[in-house]
Amino acid sequence: MAGPQAGAGALRKTVPATTSSTSPTQSLTALQYAAEEGHPVAQFKLGRMYAAGDGVARDDMRAFDYFSRIANAHAEDSPSAPQAQIVANAFVALGRYYLSGIPNTKVKADPDRAREMFSYAASYFGNADAQYDLARMYLKTADASRDDFRYGARWLGLAAQKGQHQAQALLGQMLFNGDRLPRQPARGLMWLTLARDSAGPDEVWIKESYNRAFAKASDDDRASALQMLESWVQGKRE
Template identity: 95%
Template structure:
């Protein structure tokens, strides 16, 4: 895996727009949580970031969310991957990467795919975060004419994320294997991944269930039987 660059924390500090860095809230119900965040507690910062990103109990404010996620990334980029807060830090990098991927309208945070790739790559390689690995894979695989190296990197990250149980990665890998989309066709293995993804898909992820249904309808009896055997081996391996 790629090693994180030694200058990562300093480089990340540029991610916080000045206007966002001074953003505060005076909502009484958030006082304790914000106090902890201002004291530098990453759990509180992450909770506030998610609240503002989703508009959960507060008015949605992507700039404030971006600010909280940036504070975590700036302060904890070199924390040990085994530290208690490591996955929170990794998830903050993923959130920042997604903001950079699309930008925040009417703000200083513009779409910057290269910056997004940096964020995903750091969380994927240093922290081993499955969501980052999936997002990074999608960036490498996003075009049908991706270079051989890009496709190789993308397929590698996709496989790592799928093996860790990231259901969107499992669905995409399953589609590619079942259809022979730039990978050698393996319908049984593809159906196995799609089955795992279907079982974990949320109510707003109809594409995963539809992909499974299409594959299952097209699969031969032998492919279905082989997929079931692979699925049983997967489940058994997770239990052991």
């Protein structure tokens, strides 16, 4: 992985400001200019735009290229640098592309490469989304080795503690049901409650998992889960 190639001056540049009178075309041009100058924020914004087809025609290869530029130029930036989370998110985006590949392109499905991307963002940058994706890779196979499961559970717990709601939901499911972990219904319900409160409108699986667990939980489990939830919230405030 290439180290930083942009100088300190380039990192201090800002994306050209836009105003309410700026047209979408002008905004896109400004982003493209900043991206070509090596600004990671602009590169990431363009990568997201092309990945989602947001204001531009969807083009996963162009998105992949922008995310790759960030990863290649900033892999060794300090985890405390202002752009660190953008760099980590670029690694996550690349990992997800490598998981499935991009049809009719040179980017083929490569789980090993995906794991490298997630592992780097999870360990070096401490990125919670990467930790969750890495955990899923370790946990997804029913015949996973004991080491794989241990690694997966560890990354899942780290992501959940950082507030990654999908990790909270999966960990909650596993704890509530005793799925390869010692059954702790109250703690599982606590994690599922946190996940439900942060879930997006399309994340129906999280809300359904919470509803099933709540319906099955005893009154004591519900009361204990509420106490754990209050302690969690208080701990985050302190």
